[in-house]
């Protein structure tokens with residue numbers, strides 16, 4: 656028994672010049688993936704249920720759909736599809752980049768991708784989506800001194816909570832970069848859980864501060880999706 660957390664970045668068609676196109680999921684493919692999950696009887700969960708499951712509560716056929724970076728294209732192309740099919744998701748926001756663009760990697764990707772506005776983020780929250788922190792500036796956290804690390808982790812939570820008026824329970828490490836020290840800071844800041852980019856399913860008894868995910872890519876067709884959901888997947 657496991658919860659399958661799916662990791663997405665962009666849902667859209669990459670512009671011609673974009674590098675690392677594997678970070679984009681085609682909107683048609685995305686809708687097919689959601690339909691398959693529905694047909695297979697999967698229901699979506701967010702942080703509270705994951706904590707319950709990891710601590711021992713039995714659950715079957717659960718997915719947790721996650722979006723790193725809170726790109727506008729997710730709000731354009733993924734959220735309406737999820738609403739239509741009755742799924743929820745967690746959207747991880749790089750807090751200092753709200754309403755701006757992927758300043759942290761636009762050169763590497765050769766494309767500026769808009770990050771959603773506070774207005775859009777608030778709307779998604781109202782519609783039942785969970786908002787999590789993806790730190791302040793999307794910098795690798797293991798490189799930081801204690802003071803900067805504390806800021807990235809704690810201040811991002813506080814700003815989100817002040818802006819949105821809800822408790823922020825989940826964190827997602829930029830670039831999946833974490834170690835014991837970073838995990839300690841995240842736990843001490845009051846987050847209930849954190850996602851890495853390590854690949855695999857979430858099992859009972861897992862460490863809640865380095866939860867694994869399934870990488871959803873531009874080529875995750877139905878067969879690959881079924882494989883990733885199966886017990887064989889690591």
Ligand SMILES: [Zn+2]
Nearest residue numbers: 723724829830
């Ligand atoms: Zn990211």
